Amino acid sequence: GQNIDQPTEMTATEGAIVQINCTYQTSGFNGLFWYQQHAGEAPTFLSYNVLDGLEEKGRFSSFLSRSKGYSYLLLKELQMKDSASYLCAFMDSNYQLIWGAGTKLIIKP
Amino acid sequence: EADIYQTPRYLVIGTGKKITLECSQTMGHDKMYWYQQDPGMELHLIHYSYGVNSTEKGDLSSESTVSRIRTEHFPLTLESARPSHTSQYLCASSEQGRDTGELFFGEGSRLTVL
Numbered sequence: 162g163q164n165i166d167q168p169t170e171m172t173a174t175e176g177a178i179v180q181i182n183c184t185y186q187t188s189g190f191n192g193l194f195w196y197q198q199h200a201g202e203a204p205t206f207l208s209y210n211v212l213d214g215l216e217e218k219g220r221f222s223s224f225l226s227r228s229k230g231y232s233y234l235l236l237k238e239l240q241m242k243d244s245a246s247y248l249c250a251f252m253d254s255n256y257q258l259i260w261g262a263g264t265k266l267i268i269k270p
Numbered sequence: 271e272a273d274i275y276q277t278p279r280y281l282v283i284g285t286g287k288k289i290t291l292e293c294s295q296t297m298g299h300d301k302m303y304w305y306q307q308d309p310g311m312e313l314h315l316i317h318y319s320y321g322v323n324s325t326e327k328g329d330l331s332s333e334s335t336v337s338r339i340r341t342e343h344f345p346l347t348l349e350s351a352r353p354s355h356t357s358q359y360l361c362a363s364s365e366q367g368r369d370t371g372e373l374f375f376g377e378g379s380r381l382t383v384l
C-alpha cells in the first residue's frame with residue numbers, strides 16, 4: 162500500500178531553524194514535493210526532490226533519502242511569515258501526487 | 271505568478287441543489303485537477319484532465335462530474351449537494367509532462383451544504 166506521514170504541528174522561534182520530517186511508503190516513486198499553505202489560502206510549490214540528497218533554495222532546503230522513504234524540509238532564519246502548513250507529497254507510479262495531511266508550523270517571537 | 275481563478279469563493283446552499291464550481295487558467299496548461307480538502311487533512315483528488323476532452327476520476331469522485339471542452343476551463347458540478355459535500359474545493363493546473371508535480375492552485379471554493 163501507499164502512505165505518507167508527517168507531524169501534525171510544530172512550534173519554533175523567530176530566527177531559529179526548524180526541520181519538518183516526512184516519511185512515506187510506496188512501491189512506485191517519481192519524486193517528493195513540498196508545498197506551503199497559509200491559513201485560508203491555496204498551497205504553493207516549494208521544492209522537488211527526485212534524487213537522494215539536499216536541494217537548497219534560499220532559506221529553505223529539502224532532503225531526500227529514497228532507500229529510507231524519508232524527506233525533510235529545513236527552514237532557516239525563521240520569520241513570522243513562515244507560519245503556515247507545510248505539505249509533503251510524493252508522486253506514485255501513476256504520476257499522481259499522494260499528499261500528507263500537512264504540518265502546521267507555529268512561529269513564536 | 272499563477273493565473274488560475276475559481277468562482278465562487280464561498281457558497282452556502284441547501285441539500286439537493288445542483289451547483290457548478292468554475293475554474294479557469296490562463297497559462298495554457300494541459301493538465302488540470304480538482305482536489306477536496308478539509309481543515310487539517312490531506313488533499314484528496316476528485317477529478318483530473320490531461321487535456322481537452324480528457325477527464326478521469328480520482329480517488330474521491332464525490333458524486334461529481336467535470337468537463338474539459340476548452341483548455342482553460344475545467345468546471346466541477348455536483349448534481350445533488352449533500353451536507354457531506356461541505357468542504358474546500360481546490361482547482362489546480364500543471365504543465366504537460368509525466369513527472370511535473372509543480373501544481374498551481376486557485377484560491378479555492380469553500381462550500382457549505384445545509
